[in-house]
Amino acid sequence: MAIYLNDHYTGATGGLELFQRAAGAKKGGKEEVVLTDPARQVEEDRDALAQIMADLGVSVDRTKVALGWVAEKAGRLKTNGHLFSRSPLSDVLEAEAMLLGVLGKAACWRSLRALAYTDRRLDAAKLDTLLERAEHQNAALEELRVAAVTRTLAPKTPPSN
Template identity: 35%
Template structure:
């Protein structure tokens, strides 16, 4: 088994589910957090294309079934309790932003791991750029998550 191919396929799957999660950003109450989540979603779409390029270069196929399962899991995650069965509550934003932060952390870990790959098919400069972008996303999502928690628990 080619572990690099498998790893890239796993991260493509996670990235697709993450993009779906960030697609729910229109429901976020706070304008700054909503705009950030929308911006990050656009960046993740670009990052997925960069990862697809890596996949093509190393001969990894696009994961179909795992991607569908991950997306189904993301949709089931929307059923989480937030204190209300019908409406969004301030806790909904806290939990959604927390999940978005977790996705960004996982993607940073992926770019960080790819940075260690010594293979000419993996563009080290591009990976470093995407890693820096991801680290910025993590910091900014952490900040809006904390602000949402302050509002929810005030």
């Protein structure tokens, strides 16, 4: 259980960094508003996971979290066709990464919810709330992802017949 929860906590730390970076890249734009609230929620969700871990007597593995943080930073170093500027493809890849993170988080909440039937240390109602919020985040991110795909990957001119 400790490894499972610490893996999710590490992922939540990297996910939080990604959400905050994505929101910061859209400063002043419509997408900043779309990303700012989920970024705050992801931080609250990570805090909720830390509380669940404490309730279960599981301590946060700071070394693993630090390595996850470094991995998120290293993930930014990729060839994207732009050396010093942000690539338009970054919007698509970040939306997909955030979506995968939220799906993973929802799976964790569902797993803990299943265990709540036999483990009174787990608050089933709180887990239901966290799962519902993850589902809302999933829907919002899917809209953001589709918009980024359409904007970035669609042909600029209609195909000729």
